[in-house]
Amino acid sequence: MTKEVEHGLSPYQCELLNLCLDTIRAYFHAGGRGLKRGFLERSPELHQLRQALLLYSQMTDELLRDFVATQTAQGRQ
16 A cells, blocks of 8 residues: 655745745845846746746635636637
C-alpha cells in the first residue's frame, strides 16, 4: 500500500511565496541602483509567477466562475 502525499500549497505558503517575490524584486531594484522598477514590473516571468500564485490560491468554484466569465466575454467579441 502506498500512502498518497499531498503536494499542494497552503494559503500561508502562497502568501509567503508572494512576499518572497516582493523581496526578490526589491533586491534586484537595489534602491534605484539596480534594475529599473518598470523593467521589473513588466517582467513576463514575474508576472507569470504572480498569476500562477493567484490562480493557485483561489478556490475551485472561483476558478470555474472566472473561466466561464472569460469564455462568455470572449464569445461576445
